[in-house]
Amino acid sequence: MNTSAKTYILPACVLLLMTLLVATSARAGDKVVYRLKWLRNVSVVGALYAENHGLFKKAGLDVEVKAGGPERDAIRELELGYADFGEASADQVLRARAKGAPVVVIAQLFQVNPLQWMYRPEETRIDALADLRDKVIGVTFGGNDETIMNTLLAEAGLGSGDVRLFSVRYDYTPFYRRQVQLWPVYRNAQAPLIAAQLKKAGEATAFFNPEEFGVKFVANCVVTTERTLKEKPELVKRLLTALLAGWQQALAPENQEAAISTLQKYDPDTPRPTLEEQLKITRGLIQPDAAVAIGTIDEKGWEQTGRIMRTQKQLAGEVDLKAILRPVGGGAE
């Protein structure tokens, strides 16, 4: 064999082998990309559990779970074909539908919105919405918390002069320094970390939950496109069943050890007691009522979210919720 033939035959064989390998792995399971709403932490523990404990594989799926983040938008990725399924909050879905995005909600993960406000009970008492008067309240301008807080203030009949809204960042220093009295946190993820810090300094913490004052703003849901739902209903059902089983198992007290191990894989720095606390709080947010299955879509919550957004002029008109909310019934009881 001459040198030139040798030069071409070896790379061609390697290429053929790689093609065969790729083809074989694609046949092993339907390839699916699932874009999380946030980084790999307790707020997405169900998907992480399903991925790490072979629940997707058992359903015949080869799921690539991709981390989310502030700059990621699952709905855009669905439309651009970078993802097949993803997580998005209700406000994202409503805005997207109002602008013609073909996104549909197939399950609702959080029954209680984890976005709440932390405060020091020895200094502040919030028994009624009127107690917000004269307080310095942290909000992320442009974020959900601003929308929710404006709604609460309107409900309390408080105007912009009655409170001081403070622009928050990822840095909690203004709260630690007592410049701000109420600070927005994700109750299950950030709050146990901050509460642990404050506990070291001998300070107690309490939480102001808007839902307890009648303001419901739906958080993370599982989304896909109308086309995927219509053309691949069986794939949608398989994915959702495996995903919700992941949530079910991750939150089951008897599986706590396995769930914590899964979380530690991605978040080795958070102390174990904090992870246990995060998991416990997440249970109450995902399934506050044992009679309501994980993934159930709270239509009334969606209606209120739509109303809030219209009042705050974030939505121009009505959005047809029937076209958006398409429960598939993943079956996690």
Place this chain on the structure above:
Amino acid sequence: MLPRRVFQFLIIYFLFLCGLMALKYGLALSDYVIPAPVGIYHTLIAEYRQYSLATMNTMTVAVIGQVISVGMALVIGIAGRQSTWLGSFIKVAAFNFQAYPIVALAPILFILLGDGFLTRLLIAAMICYFPVLLSVLGIMSKPVDDIEHFYRVTGRMRWQLEVKIRTFENLTQLTTVIAGSATLAMAGTIVGEFIAANAGIGYSIRIALYQSDLGKILIALFLIGITIAVYQALLESLGVVIKRAWTGR
């Protein structure tokens, strides 16, 4: 110079918009992913005033930041031009300082200075100063032998004269670098506003990102681009005026 700069920017911006529209209609994307021209127009009408004021706010900080960074770069560049121990130390310190990413330093600045004007100014100056410093160091470290030789052999060379000769001989390069650094100052200010600010166009973009509103971001980009084009053209014109006054040509 000014109309040409603005015209060139408009060409670039509208080519960019055309590209986006080709993508939108080619792939049948919704207005959520890429807004339609009508949507962009409506956003422009609704946000023009507020975004223009925010851009002016950012530009003011960027100009002050640039002046500080050019001043810093000139002082450090002149002090560090010599191949003495002190010159080398200043260079090493300046280079090391630049090695820290601004996002890592920002929380410290935020704790020390809060999320107001000073933090934005400092971040703008830090991002802008290094390229200017490199150019100043390059210019100031390179002797202009033809001219400097005379002063050296006659014993009349002083450091002020040395700096003056090297600046004069490299005036075009220095003007270009300073005009170019305006873009960095603006970018630096916007980064600062993203991380720690309650005002400016970077802060407005951050809010638009939270609301997934690409239309607002496109308007912000347009205003940022046109403001930088005008500012750069003014700096270049200023450079020409200075050169003419100095050289008499």
